[in-house]
Amino acid sequence: MSKNRKSRNITVFFLLGACVFIFxxxxxxxxxxxxxxxDVARAFCGQENNEMVARILWDIRLPRATAVWxxxxxxSLAGYLLQTxxxxxxxxxxxxxxxxxxxxxxxxxxxFFMGKGISxxxxxxxxxxxxxxxxxxxFVLMMSRRIxxxxxLVVSGVMIGYICSAVTELVVTFANDADIVNLxxxxxxxxxxxxxxxxxxxxxxxxxxxxxxFLMSKPLGxxxxxxxxxxxxxxxxxxxxxxxxxxxxxxxxxxxxxxxPISFVGIAVPHLVKKLLNxxxxxxxxxxxxxxxxxxxxxxDLLAKTVLAPTELSISTVTAIFGAPxxxxxxxxxxxxxx
Amino acid sequence: MKNYxxxxxxxxxxxxxxxxxxxxxxxxxxGEILCLIGPNGAGKSTVLKSIAGQLGLLGGxxxxxxxxxxxxxxxxxxxxxxxxxxxxxxxxxxxxRDMVATGRYPYTGxxxxxxxxxxxxxxxxxxxxxxxxxxxxxxxxxxxxxKQRVMLARAIxxxxxxxxxxxxxxxxxxxxxxxxxxxxxxxxxxxxxxxxMSLHELELAxxxxxxxxxxxxxxxxxxxxxxxxxxSDFIERLFDMNEKEFLGNEKLLxxxxxxxxxxR
Numbered sequence: 001m002s003k004n005r006k007s008r009n010i011t012v013f014f015l016l017g018a019c020v021f022i023f024x025x026x027x028x029x030x031x032x033x034x035x036x037x038x039d040v041a042r043a044f045c046g047q048e049n050n051e052m053v054a055r056i057l058w059d060i061r062l063p064r065a066t067a068v069w070x071x072x073x074x075x076s077l078a079g080y081l082l083q084t085x086x087x088x089x090x091x092x093x094x095x096x097x098x099x100x101x102x103x104x105x106x107x108x109x110x111x112f113f114m115g116k117g118i119s120x121x122x123x124x125x126x127x128x129x130x131x132x133x134x135x136x137x138x139f140v141l142m143m144s145r146r147i148x149x150x151x152x153l154v155v156s157g158v159m160i161g162y163i164c165s166a167v168t169e170l171v172v173t174f175a176n177d178a179d180i181v182n183l184x185x186x187x188x189x190x191x192x193x194x195x196x197x198x199x200x201x202x203x204x205x206x207x208x209x210x211x212x213x214f215l216m217s218k219p220l221g222x223x224x225x226x227x228x229x230x231x232x233x234x235x236x237x238x239x240x241x242x243x244x245x246x247x248x249x250x251x252x253x254x255x256x257x258x259x260x261p262i263s264f265v266g267i268a269v270p271h272l273v274k275k276l277l278n279x280x281x282x283x284x285x286x287x288x289x290x291x292x293x294x295x296x297x298x299x300x301d302l303l304a305k306t307v308l309a310p311t312e313l314s315i316s317t318v319t320a321i322f323g324a325p326x327x328x329x330x331x332x333x334x335x336x337x338x339x
Numbered sequence: 340m341k342n343y344x345x346x347x348x349x350x351x352x353x354x355x356x357x358x359x360x361x362x363x364x365x366x367x368x369x370g371e372i373l374c375l376i377g378p379n380g381a382g383k384s385t386v387l388k389s390i391a392g393q394l395g396l397l398g399g400x401x402x403x404x405x406x407x408x409x410x411x412x413x414x415x416x417x418x419x420x421x422x423x424x425x426x427x428x429x430x431x432x433x434x435x436r437d438m439v440a441t442g443r444y445p446y447t448g449x450x451x452x453x454x455x456x457x458x459x460x461x462x463x464x465x466x467x468x469x470x471x472x473x474x475x476x477x478x479x480x481x482x483x484x485x486k487q488r489v490m491l492a493r494a495i496x497x498x499x500x501x502x503x504x505x506x507x508x509x510x511x512x513x514x515x516x517x518x519x520x521x522x523x524x525x526x527x528x529x530x531x532x533x534x535x536m537s538l539h540e541l542e543l544a545x546x547x548x549x550x551x552x553x554x555x556x557x558x559x560x561x562x563x564x565x566x567x568x569x570x571s572d573f574i575e576r577l578f579d580m581n582e583k584e585f586l587g588n589e590k591l592l593x594x595x596x597x598x599x600x601x602x603r
Binding site for chain 1: 412497
């Protein structure tokens with residue numbers, strides 16, 4: 001690797017990192033109550049005298065911003081894994097119906113248990129979402145064996161998504177009135193109402209998966225050359241495929257369990273990051289996708305909270321506004337390149 | 340079989356449990372060049388994929404030296420055998436040098452970072468294959484012929500004992516075709532590289548190979564040295580060429596006759 005490329009990549013990381021930091025701080029300061037930076041600093045040191053400010057910071061803003069930071073990165077990484085897996089630039093957990101599958105199972109579980117007055121733990125939610133994600137993933141994989149046209153695969157993913165969403169809507173409609181508000185917000189995607197307990201669970205799950213994916217960066221790089229050459233250099237393709245499917249499903253599940261389905265981040269961010277880095281080498285792309293996803297989601301969550309305050313937009317509304325044009329741009333570029 | 344470097348014992352190849360070619364026996368000494376010839380659709384690519392371990396055998400065993408190919412570890416095989424296939428490689432934002440360097444995969448550590456030794460070998464191979472001038476070009480934006488040379492460099496970079504090539508010359512112009520064959524012979528002399536490849540250019544197969552395998556129908560049609568293959572009208576029969584088709588066109592007729600002959 002040339003020196004030039006390395007310094008470019010490091011600059012990109014520095015920039016993305018700075019974005020994450022700035023948006024994170026803005027997310028903490030801005031909201032229904034504006035908190036000045038000195039107050040934030042004091043609260044961090046435990047010296048804030050205003051009990052309400054401290055509570056808002058510790059119980060609402062900080063866990064939420066941390067969750068956005070973790071889940072945004074996870075979402076973008078899940079998208080990158082799926083794009084690599086299907087060798088398809090517009091694959092992602094949302095368009096392939098994986099998020100919706102996870103959403104459906106979580107909704108079923110929540111309505112079922114809430115109806116009986118039992119609260120569901122974070123870990124159980126992730127597990128339910130994982131089952132749903134694997135269901136959709138299994139279906140997409142089955143389709144991909146028969147359909148080799150990439151756009152048709154995405155279309156069938158979108159269809160799976162619609163079916164799952166319809167079932168979810170049905171379940172939500174029949175749920176108790178009290179649950180509906182919560183469920184409805186969640187099923188459209190929202191980062192609100194995160195607790196430290198949630199954050200702890202997601203931090204553990206996401207960091208383990210992130211580490212595992214990063215350790216896979218060498219075989220992932222060989223996988224980009226296609227099956228024949230990957231096998232020729234000694235990659236265990238079957239094992240690698242199983243790992244990609246499971247890890248991307250866990251990541252998608254984790255996001256859906258806590259924030260509901262969030263659209264387009266998984267496609268847009270890896271693409272933008274790839275353009276910034278000017279490489280597809282997984283050893284750079286994996287961490288960069290994570291940081292980029294965090295920055296993008298922190299930015300979108302900031303807008304979701306502030307644009308129509310005090311009403312909060314669903315996070316997918318904002319991510320779609322910024323993410324969908326990127327997807328259109330990718331498709332247009334792909335069509336142009338064809339002879 | 341002790342003296343052979345590459346040996347197939349009654350292998351049967353095909354897709355989806357449907358045998359295409361049965362009971363194939365190939366014996367090759369170390370440093371020998373084998374060409375597969377035969378009409379379109381005869382199964383040349385299938386044979387190459389099968390003996391490279393990319394496609395499951397429907398029967399029989401492939402040996403590399405003393406080792407059964409199916410029992411070798413993937414990493415070990417990667418250090419001994421490399422391939423160039425005809426499938427188009429779709430990669431993004433990878434320079435030609437990056438592509439060649441992927442051949443070092445079996446030798447690098449957990450994260451695949453190239454050592455100075457690896458970098459040196461990559462440079463050397465790129466010199467050898469005359470692609471140093473396109474080193475920094477985007478692999479997606481070069482011509483098919485250039486891609487073929489880059490993929491060949493990638494295969495050599497893997498430092499194999501045996502290389503399997505599926506129509507490696509199809510996109511090359513005449514100069515690079517000859518250069519490519521020169522390179523193979525050089526590699527054979529210097530490093531004892533064994534080569535198995537399919538070729539459409541019979542004239543080239545005739546002059547470059549030690550052994551020729553002719554495929555047609557369910558069994559190996561013929562296997563032998565170029566002298567044995569290019570005799571009387573065998574080539575005409577192999578490709579179903581009929582003199583009658585060319586009657587009245589003396590030039591084509593003469594060309595057809597010329598191809599089938601072996602001259603020392």
